[in-house]
Amino acid sequence: MPGNIAAPVVKNKKVLFKRYIDGNPKESDFEISTESTIKLQVPEGSNGVLLKNLYLSCDAYLCFLMQGSKSSMAETFEGFKLGEPIGGMGVSEVLDSKHPNFTKGDLVWGETLWEEYTYLPEVRALFKIQDHKDIPLSYYTGILGMSGLSAYGGFYEVCQPKEGERVFVSAASGAVGQLVGQFAKISGCYVVGSAGSKEKVELLKELGFDGAFNYKEENDLNAALKRYFPEGIDIDFENVGGKTLDAILPNMRMHGRISVCGMISQYNLEKRDPIQNAYWVLFKRLKMEGWAVLDYVHLYQKFIDFILPHVLEKRIKYVEDIVVGLEKGPYAFSALYTGSNFGKQVVKVFRD
Amino acid sequence: MPGNIAAPVVKNKKVLFKRYIDGNPKESDFEISTESTIKLQVPEGSNGVLLKNLYLSCDAYLCFLMQGSKSSMAETFEGFKLGEPIGGMGVSEVLDSKHPNFTKGDLVWGETLWEEYTYLPEVRALFKIQDHKDIPLSYYTGILGMSGLSAYGGFYEVCQPKEGERVFVSAASGAVGQLVGQFAKISGCYVVGSAGSKEKVELLKELGFDGAFNYKEENDLNAALKRYFPEGIDIDFENVGGKTLDAILPNMRMHGRISVCGMISQYNLEKRDPIQNAYWVLFKRLKMEGWAVLDYVHLYQKFIDFILPHVLEKRIKYVEDIVVGLEKGPYAFSALYTGSNFGKQVVKVFRD
Numbered sequence: 001m002p003g004n005i006a007a008p009v010v011k012n013k014k015v016l017f018k019r020y021i022d023g024n025p026k027e028s029d030f031e032i033s034t035e036s037t038i039k040l041q042v043p044e045g046s047n048g049v050l051l052k053n054l055y056l057s058c059d060a061y062l063c064f065l066m067q068g069s070k071s072s073m074a075e076t077f078e079g080f081k082l083g084e085p086i087g088g089m090g091v092s093e094v095l096d097s098k099h100p101n102f103t104k105g106d107l108v109w110g111e112t113l114w115e116e117y118t119y120l121p122e123v124r125a126l127f128k129i130q131d132h133k134d135i136p137l138s139y140y141t142g143i144l145g146m147s148g149l150s151a152y153g154g155f156y157e158v159c160q161p162k163e164g165e166r167v168f169v170s171a172a173s174g175a176v177g178q179l180v181g182q183f184a185k186i187s188g189c190y191v192v193g194s195a196g197s198k199e200k201v202e203l204l205k206e207l208g209f210d211g212a213f214n215y216k217e218e219n220d221l222n223a224a225l226k227r228y229f230p231e232g233i234d235i236d237f238e239n240v241g242g243k244t245l246d247a248i249l250p251n252m253r254m255h256g257r258i259s260v261c262g263m264i265s266q267y268n269l270e271k272r273d274p275i276q277n278a279y280w281v282l283f284k285r286l287k288m289e290g291w292a293v294l295d296y297v298h299l300y301q302k303f304i305d306f307i308l309p310h311v312l313e314k315r316i317k318y319v320e321d322i323v324v325g326l327e328k329g330p331y332a333f334s335a336l337y338t339g340s341n342f343g344k345q346v347v348k349v350f351r352d
Numbered sequence: 353m354p355g356n357i358a359a360p361v362v363k364n365k366k367v368l369f370k371r372y373i374d375g376n377p378k379e380s381d382f383e384i385s386t387e388s389t390i391k392l393q394v395p396e397g398s399n400g401v402l403l404k405n406l407y408l409s410c411d412a413y414l415c416f417l418m419q420g421s422k423s424s425m426a427e428t429f430e431g432f433k434l435g436e437p438i439g440g441m442g443v444s445e446v447l448d449s450k451h452p453n454f455t456k457g458d459l460v461w462g463e464t465l466w467e468e469y470t471y472l473p474e475v476r477a478l479f480k481i482q483d484h485k486d487i488p489l490s491y492y493t494g495i496l497g498m499s500g501l502s503a504y505g506g507f508y509e510v511c512q513p514k515e516g517e518r519v520f521v522s523a524a525s526g527a528v529g530q531l532v533g534q535f536a537k538i539s540g541c542y543v544v545g546s547a548g549s550k551e552k553v554e555l556l557k558e559l560g561f562d563g564a565f566n567y568k569e570e571n572d573l574n575a576a577l578k579r580y581f582p583e584g585i586d587i588d589f590e591n592v593g594g595k596t597l598d599a600i601l602p603n604m605r606m607h608g609r610i611s612v613c614g615m616i617s618q619y620n621l622e623k624r625d626p627i628q629n630a631y632w633v634l635f636k637r638l639k640m641e642g643w644a645v646l647d648y649v650h651l652y653q654k655f656i657d658f659i660l661p662h663v664l665e666k667r668i669k670y671v672e673d674i675v676v677g678l679e680k681g682p683y684a685f686s687a688l689y690t691g692s693n694f695g696k697q698v699v700k701v702f703r704d
Contacts, residue, residue, distance in 0.1 A: 072635045076606075241631060254428075260634045274626030279593060282612045282642040283424045290634040 007041035007096070015114035015329045017080040020068040024268045024337035029066065030086070030330035038117045042098045048121040049099050051092035053112050056326075057141035058333045058345035059175075060264050062088055067268075085113045090349075091129070091140045092118070099123050107131060109140035114329055116349055135311060136320075137351065142175050142344035143311065143318040144304065146293045150261060151179035152303040153296030158259040158289050159235045163188035166229055168248065171239035172212065173200040173319070175344035176261055180237045181209045182316050189235070192228040194244075196339040203342070207317055221247035235259070241266045242273035249277035249286075258288040264337065319343030359393030359448070367466035367681045369432040372420040376620045376689035381418065382438070382682035390469045394450045400473040401454050403444035405464050408678075409493035410685045410697035411527075412616050414440055419620075437465045442701075443481070443492045444470070451475050459483060461492035466681055468701055487663060488672075489703065494527050494696035495663065495670040496656065498645045502613060503531035504655045505648030510611040510641050511587045515540035518581055520600065523591035524564065525552040525671070527696035528613055532589045533561045534668050541587070544580040546596075548691040555694070559669055573599035587611070593618045594625035601629035601638075610640040616689065671695030 011034065018031040042048050064073040065080045080086050094106040095117070102108065102123070110126035112118045120126070129140055142148065154176070155161065167184040169177045172193025184191035185208045192211035193204045204212035211228045218224040225233070225247060232253035238245055241263025252258070266272045281288060296303075310316040321341045323332045326349045335341040363386065370383040394402050416425040417432045432438050446458040447469070454460065454475070462478035464470045472478070481492055494500065506528070507513065519536040521529045524545025536543035537560045544563040545556045556564035563580045570576040577585070577599060584605035590597055593615025604610070618624045633640055648655075662668040673694045675684045678701050687693040 072631070241634070245630065263631050263634050266631050272628060272631055274628050275630040276624060276626050278597065278627040278630065279424070279615050279618050279624055280642075281640055282593070282615050285642045285644055285647065287639065287641045288633055289639045290632075290637045292637055295637065 007039050009037050009039045010117065012036045012038040013116045013326050014085040015326060017066065017082055017084060017086050019082065020070075021063060021066045021268060025063050025066060025334050027330040027334050030333075032327045032330075036115075038119065040095050040117065042096045042119065046121055047099050047123070048097075048119060049094055049102050049108075049123060049126070050096040051108070051112055051118045051120065052095050053090050053092045053114075053116060053118060053326075053349045054107075054351045055091040055138045055141050055322075056112070056114055056329065056347040056349060057089040057145065057147075058329075058336055058341070058347065059088055059146070060262060060267065060336050062086065062333065063267050063337070085115045087111065087113045089141060089146055091137050093350075102126070102128070107137065109145055114326065114347075116326060132308070132312070138320055138322060138346050138348070139311070139318065141346050142320060143179060143307065143316075147175035147344060148179060148307055149296055149300055149303050150293045151176045151183060152306065153293065153299055154259045154261045154291060155180050155183050155235075155237060157296065157299070158291060159237070159257045161187045161189055161235055165189045165234035166232065166253070167191040167235040167237065168225070168229065168233045169193040169209075169237045169239070170215075170244050170248075171195065171262070171264065172209065173203050173343060174239060174341075177237065177239055178204070178207055178319060178343065179316070182207055184235075185209075186310075186315075194224075199342065203319060207319075215244070222251065225251045232256070237261060238263070240264055242269075242275075246273070246275050246277050249275070249280040252280060252284050252286055254284050256284060256286050258286060260288060260290040268337070320346050322346045322348050324348045359391050361389050361391045362469065364388045364390040365468045365678050366437040367678060369418065369434055369436060369438050371434070372422075373415060373418045373620060375622075377415050377418060377686050379682040379686050382685075384679045384682075388467075390471065392447050392469065394448045394471065398450050398473055399475070400449075400471060401446055401451050401460075401475060401478070402448040403460070403464055403470045403472065404447050405442050405444045405466075405468060405470060405678075405701045406459075406703045407443040407490045407493050407674075408464070408466055408681065408699040408701060409441040409497065409499075410681075410688055410693070410699065411440055411498070412614060412619065412688050414438065414685065415619050415689070437467045439463065439465045441493060441498055443489050445702075454478070454480070459489065461497055466678065466699075468678060484660070484664070490672055490674060490698050490700070491663070491670065493698050494672060495531060495659065495668075499527035499696060500531060500659055501648055501652055501655050502645045503528045503535060504658065505645065505651055506611045506613045506643060507532050507535050507587075507589060509648065509651070510643060511589070511609045513539045513541055513587055517541045517586035518584065518605070519543040519587040519589065520577070520581065520585045521545040521561075521589045521591070522567075522596050522600075523547065523614070523616065524561065525555050525695060526591060526693075529589065529591055530556075530559055530671060530695065531668070534559055536587075537561075538662075538667075546576075551694065555671060559671075567596070574603065577603045584608070589613060590615070592616055594621075594627075598625070598627050598629050601627070601632040604632060604636050604638050606636050608636060608638050610638060612640060612642040620689070672698050674698045674700050676700045 090112040107129040242265040442464040459481040594617040
């Protein structure tokens with residue numbers, strides 16, 4: 001009987017959480033462990049799955065799980081444990097399953113840990129991938145996963161864009177921003193993005209943005225916004241926060257909408273930047289709304305039905321920055337906060 | 353023929369705009385003129401009306417029309433002219449009309465000027481009052497006018513309150529706040545208000561607020577909010593802004609709503625208070641929305657159908673602070689900014 005064949009025990013490289021962060025995450029806040037082993041089999045009596053991790057998603061929110069008791073999300077989420085592998089979203093292959101929804105050989109995306117093989121004793125958020133030829137599996141860490149759903153929910157649900165409206169996207173070449181810009185064009189909007197390098201600005205233009213600027217070359221962000229939006233901004237898709245948001249507020253048009261997807265400039269500051277221009281929320285009758293992708297999970301199928309034709313017919317492009325090898329994970333993750341990534345940051349663990 | 357009877361010419365007292373304000377409006381920014389006269393007749397060829405002003409509404413937004421080119425609303429509204437009477441909303445009697453919708457003897461509410469008699473050459477926003485016995489006419493400056501519609505739109509449309517939710521109202525004894533608190537109770541919410549005197553705090557309790565505090569007696573507003581909202585705030589109806597809003601933000605619950613009706617603490621500052629806690633909009637997934645009563649004009653009849661039974665059956669109370677005589681206008685208007693008014697501030701001009 002197959003049950004008698006002993007499952008192999010293999011080495012299992014891991015990215016361990018080494019210390020609570022002080023400021024933005026750095027490579028030295030992690031440690032690579034190569035000593036562990038894992039038996040590639042779900043134990044008897046478990047409902048779990050055993051995963052081989054193919055791609056891991058680098059997401060900015062993970063820093064909140066590294067801040068210990070100082071985290072603004074300490075009430076909501078349990079943080080990473082020192083000495084344990086960090087976790088997040090990824091694309092994996094099911095090597096063994098005692099869960100009724102999954103079978104050996106399935107490709108899945110969802111929760112996993114930053115290690116080569118992961119045993120999940122309990123499945124909470126794991127979704128089977130319907131394999132599409134021509135679509136890279138890594139896309140399920142981004143455009144077809146949380147980043148895509150974030151762009152979709154945060155733009156269409158929160159902003160209710162109308163044809164001809166003027167859209168600004170900060171951190172516009174990132175995992176979410178590059179999609180929001182392309183969605184804005186599909187909706188007939190004028191869209192301008194900011195990013196942190198000449199290459200990223202070029203990318204935005206290639207993706208169809210009407211304008212793009214390097215915020216590092218602008219001494220006066222307010223003047224830059226006025227240059228691209230002489231008549232003001234209807235929709236701000238906010239990824240940066242702090243001084244960027246403060247410059248945007250007085251440039252908003254009446255009844256403008258600010259969709260707060262992220263405030264990456266503020267996550268790891270000891271003292272956050274003050275906002276001087278909050279009163280424009282009143283005077284310009286703005287709606288400013290914060291949200292999390294969890295708020296839009298119910299829209300996932302609708303989103304997939306919307307985005308797949310665009311992806312398959314190459315009307316929407318998606319730029320990924322893929323590092324190869326789990327040991328590059330700490331570098332790749334830290335890159336989100338220095339801006340040295342170019343597009344959606346992914347770690348490739350295994351994939352032939 | 354009646355046309356041959358000469359219309360009387362009478363003295364017409366006025367509140368004139370004397371100087372652009374520097375800081376909050378003061379009595380000395382106005383001047384009372386008693387020298388003008390007016391013929392109580394609409395001129396031939398006009399489509400206008402001639403009004404006898406009964407009650408004038410003191411509204412905080414009027415200060416934006418007194419700030420000259422420094423006004424945050426300079427783009428949107430033309431300010432008052434020096435040496436001319438200020439304008440606003442009021443309740444009036446039609447003494448003469450060449451406008452098809454109005455007849456001599458009609459009672460109306462809407463636009464007028466701060467003078468005893470007003471000739472409006474063009475009617476833009478004037479509404480006939482269906483006379484209800486038992487309802488004071490002055491209510492059309494407040495609960496049955498813009499203040500009531502503001503409370504209704506800003507609470508029900510923006511906040512979508514649900515039974516059991518926790519509501520905070522700042523400047524809660526004011527023209528709008530006292531109504532929002534009572535609407536919150538009608539909707540089955542828990543509601544706490546802040547105000548600036550012991551008497552106002554007592555009033556809020558009499559109006560049915562579950563709790564009320566004098567913000568002047570609280571050294572630490574954050575601590576006060578935590579005392580009344582140990583589990584956080586679902587809905588903030590914001591009238592004050594600045595430091596008050598900054599203390600509220602970290603006390604909001606997940607998916608909370610902040611309806612920005614006003615920011616009276618910020619209107620006349622040279623440099624507005626910075627907001628340190630804007631990032632909670634993201635972390636608590638808040639919706640913060642600014643609006644103006646103009647956004648809800650289409651709901652006026654629906655609002656009246658809602659509020660009239662409550663008023664007639666005395667389930668909702670409304671507290672007015674009425675000064676008698678147009679010459680008291682500058683004092684009454686300035687009182688909004690010192691908080692020395694007690695309830696909706698009204699100026700009674702004529703009424704037997």
